[in-house]
Amino acid sequence: MKNNIQEIIVRVLKNDVLEEDMRFFSEWLDSSDENKNLFFELKRVYDYRKEGSYPDDSEMEASWERLWKKIQGKKHSFKKKNTPLRRRKKLSATRWRVAATITGLLILGATLFYTQRELPVAWVEVQNPARGNPLSIALPDGSTVQLNASSYLKYPKKFKRRGREIYLDGEALFDVVKQNGNNFIVHSNKHKIKVLGTKFNVMDYSSDAYSVTTLISGKVQLETFNEEKNLRDRVVMNPEQQLRFNAYTGEITLNQVDIRETTSWINGIYSFQDVPLQQITDRLNKIYGVTIIIENEKCRAEKYTGKFSLEQDIEEIMRIINFNGQFNCITRDDTIILQQK
Amino acid sequence: MQNVRLKNIAPCGNEKQVKEIYLQHAPGLIFFARKFVDSFTAEDIVHDVFLKLYHQDPGKLNENGIRAYLFSMVKNGCLDYLQHLKVEKTYVAKAQAQLKIEELRWYDSNENIVSNEKLNAIYNEIEKLPPQCKRIFIKSYLEEQKHADIAEELNISVRTVEAQVYKALKIIRDKLILFLLPFII
Numbered sequence: 001m002k003n004n005i006q007e008i009i010v011r012v013l014k015n016d017v018l019e020e021d022m023r024f025f026s027e028w029l030d031s032s033d034e035n036k037n038l039f040f041e042l043k044r045v046y047d048y049r050k051e052g053s054y055p056d057d058s059e060m061e062a063s064w065e066r067l068w069k070k071i072q073g074k075k076h077s078f079k080k081k082n083t084p085l086r087r088r089k090k091l092s093a094t095r096w097r098v099a100a101t102i103t104g105l106l107i108l109g110a111t112l113f114y115t116q117r118e119l120p121v122a123w124v125e126v127q128n129p130a131r132g133n134p135l136s137i138a139l140p141d142g143s144t145v146q147l148n149a150s151s152y153l154k155y156p157k158k159f160k161r162r163g164r165e166i167y168l169d170g171e172a173l174f175d176v177v178k179q180n181g182n183n184f185i186v187h188s189n190k191h192k193i194k195v196l197g198t199k200f201n202v203m204d205y206s207s208d209a210y211s212v213t214t215l216i217s218g219k220v221q222l223e224t225f226n227e228e229k230n231l232r233d234r235v236v237m238n239p240e241q242q243l244r245f246n247a248y249t250g251e252i253t254l255n256q257v258d259i260r261e262t263t264s265w266i267n268g269i270y271s272f273q274d275v276p277l278q279q280i281t282d283r284l285n286k287i288y289g290v291t292i293i294i295e296n297e298k299c300r301a302e303k304y305t306g307k308f309s310l311e312q313d314i315e316e317i318m319r320i321i322n323f324n325g326q327f328n329c330i331t332r333d334d335t336i337i338l339q340q341k
Numbered sequence: 342m343q344n345v346r347l348k349n350i351a352p353c354g355n356e357k358q359v360k361e362i363y364l365q366h367a368p369g370l371i372f373f374a375r376k377f378v379d380s381f382t383a384e385d386i387v388h389d390v391f392l393k394l395y396h397q398d399p400g401k402l403n404e405n406g407i408r409a410y411l412f413s414m415v416k417n418g419c420l421d422y423l424q425h426l427k428v429e430k431t432y433v434a435k436a437q438a439q440l441k442i443e444e445l446r447w448y449d450s451n452e453n454i455v456s457n458e459k460l461n462a463i464y465n466e467i468e469k470l471p472p473q474c475k476r477i478f479i480k481s482y483l484e485e486q487k488h489a490d491i492a493e494e495l496n497i498s499v500r501t502v503e504a505q506v507y508k509a510l511k512i513i514r515d516k517l518i519l520f521l522l523p524f525i526i
Contacts, residue, residue, distance in 0.1 A: 007503035010510075016490065022436045029440075040447045042510045045517065046482065048463050063371070064363050067388050068356065071395055127381065136407045148376075152381070163413050206379075227433060260444070 009039060012259070021081050029063045070284040122157040128170075130289025133310070134266045139166070143184065144265045146173040150286035152203070168239070170286070173263055176218075190247045195220045200237075201262050208282060214262040224252070268310035274303045288314045289334060296340040299327075362402050363391060371417045377419045377441050386418035418443050468515045478509035479503055 008025050011017045017025070029035055055063065100268045127137045128147045135147040147153050151170025158166075176184045178197025186193040188204035190211045198218025204211035213222060215237040223243055224232045230251060237243055242257040261271050270287070272280050277299035281292040287310070294300045299336040305316055310318050318329055318336060367387055374383035390411060394401055401407060423442050470478060477495070480486045481502065488506075492499045 001447040004500070004504075006507040007500055010488075011511075012440075014506075016488070017433060017437075019432050026436055027439075029443075035441075040444055043444065044465065045510055045514045055368045060364055060368055063367065063384055064360055065361060066384070067391055070388055070392055071359075126492045130402045142473050170476060220397070228429060 009042065012039075013043060029102065076234045091279075100204070102214055123154055124157055128152075130286060133268070140178060141162075141184075143173075143174065143176045143181060148172060148203075148265055148287075150289065166203065168202060169206050171205070171265070172200070173199075173201045173266055174333075175199045176207040191222055193220050193222050193226045201259075205286060209246060211245045211247070212242060213237070214257060214259060215239055216259050226249070226250070267308065270309075273305050275305070276301050277304055280304055280306075284317065286315065288317075290314055291335045291340065293335065294338045299338070299340055312333050358397075359391075359402065362407070366408055366411055367391075373412070374415055377445060378422055382422060387415055388424065389418060390414040416445055416448060433491060437503055441464065462517060463513060466516055467509075470509050470512060474505050474509050475510075477505040481506045 005025070005028055008017070008021045008028075011021055012025055029039055036264070064157055110322065116190060126135065126137060126147060128149055128151050130150045132149045134149075137145040137147055137153065139145060139155055140157065141164055143164075145153060148171035151172060152168070153170075153172060154167040156165075162180070162182065164182060166184075166186055168186055168188045173176075174186065174195075176197050176199070181196065184195050184197070186195075188202060188211065189206040190204050191213075193202065193213065194198070195218065198220055199216040200218075200220055201216065202216040203213070213220075217239050220237050222235050222237060222243060222245075225236075226232045233252060235243060235252060235254070237254070240256055240259055242255050242262065244253045244255075245251075261273070264271060270283065277294060281294060285291055306319065308320075312320075321327075322329060322338075326341060328341055330337040330339065365413075370387045370390075371380075371383050374386050377383075378386065393414075396429060401410070403509060404410075420442065423438065423445070426438065465473060480491045481488065481495075488499050488502045492502050495502075
């Protein structure tokens with residue numbers, strides 16, 4: 001009775017599953033079409049009520065506006081054949097997922113619906129596209145957020161009385177106001193950061209294997225989780241400390257850093273000191289909405305020092321990186337391949 | 342034959358018409374895609390389908406079979422995305438990714454796209470569940486509580502929670518099976 005398939009099905013649906021369960025489940029699923037039908041039908045019932053994922057009218061209105069902009073944008077780019085790289089719009093959904101679409105700010109209020117009995121929570125979603133300038137956002141409690149390019153923030157129109165919780169995918173600089181012991185919690189892809197009132201910078205893109213959190217003032221508590229969503233580590237950070245977390249190894253490193261360099265992005269300046277090339281290109285991918293591929297593994301780890309400004313275009317930055325002519329730069333649409341010569 | 346067909350259909354280039362068609366079909370398509378990919382990618386995939394149609398064959402937007410056509414395009418878009426997605430190397434992560442792909446393939450192209458109506462039907466069924474079952478189901482699904490927490494709160498075992506959740510899902514699925522399934526021919 002240890003492997004009860006009904007209970008395992010529920011765990012699979014709930015995304016709370018161990019390797020042993022998953023192996024048993026996969027075997028069960030593959031063993032007959034009947035099992036497949038049963039599971040996928042149950043999953044369909046389960047998915048029907050997934051909170052907020054059925055778009056409401058106001059969300060669809062905003063979604064239509066974005067589509068219409070794309071339709072017009074595409075017409076335009078058909079006329080001008082040799083659009084420079086940095087202006088070219090990205091249309092393939094398989095690419096970098098937030099690099100899409102519009103210039104400027106995109107806000108949509110998505111109303112999540114629970115049961116008819118409960119009051120819906122209204123959320124505000126902000127997406128700053130690739131190549132977007134840092135966006136300044138005022139939260140309902142008076143805290144402020146600077147949101148970097150290719151980044152996403154979701155916060156409620158009104159905070160609950162206890163616990164101010166927001167969601168981030170990407171990079172943001174937070175300045176949180178104190179509120180009588182009322183916690184402020186940032187949920188991001190790899191961790192959860194709990195603060196009372198402080199200033200800190202979080203870079204946690206779901207597309208990256210690592211995250212970097214820098215505390216400027218005050219105190220924060222950062223929690224990391226394993227795949228089963230159980231707490232792995234809890235670290236309390238002090239000012240001017242920078243925490244790097246590697247999601248693959250679970251490794252945490254804590255360093256003392258110059259905070260000016262961490263926050264200079266809000267002024268459009270990116271500086272790197274002895275940073276592996278791969279980490280620099282990871283960043284450029286998000287800022288410029290490109291995909292840079294370094295073919296040689298050794299070259300990825302090579303360390304570079306330099307400073308870029310948002311005013312420079314990606315071609316210029318690639319020329320700077322390639323100062324020695326060590327690479328052949330092959331550009332195809334928004335993909336740049338660096339081949340070692 | 343194709344040309345004749347296209348000529349008979351009013352050109353579908355103006356904003357109002359396209360918008361109407363988009364608002365009619367896109368909510369269900371986005372909802373569907375969000376089961377498999379994150380919500381931004383879902384919208385991107387749906388947008389790509391409309392963009393392609395608009396620029397290559399706008400006449401098609403007015404045709405009767407458009408819903409099924411859009412659905413299969415969105416399904417393919419999701420498949421394409423998932424197949425190129427880099428997945429963590431653990432067994433569970435890989436198996437979960439593969440499960441999504443299998444689920445997508447399981448849907449056939451005639452799949453009815455969901456509407457709000459169906460969501461309400463589910464809520465109605467939840468109301469009719471036996472009391473203990475309903476209580477646990479609401480905590481697990483509507484309130485997204487962890488099963489361990491529910492078990493502790495109600496002073497029952499985690500396995501009981503899981504069994505009750507399964508029971509609820511099964512009841513709803515059995516009652517709604519005709520309603521949820523695609524057209525029965």
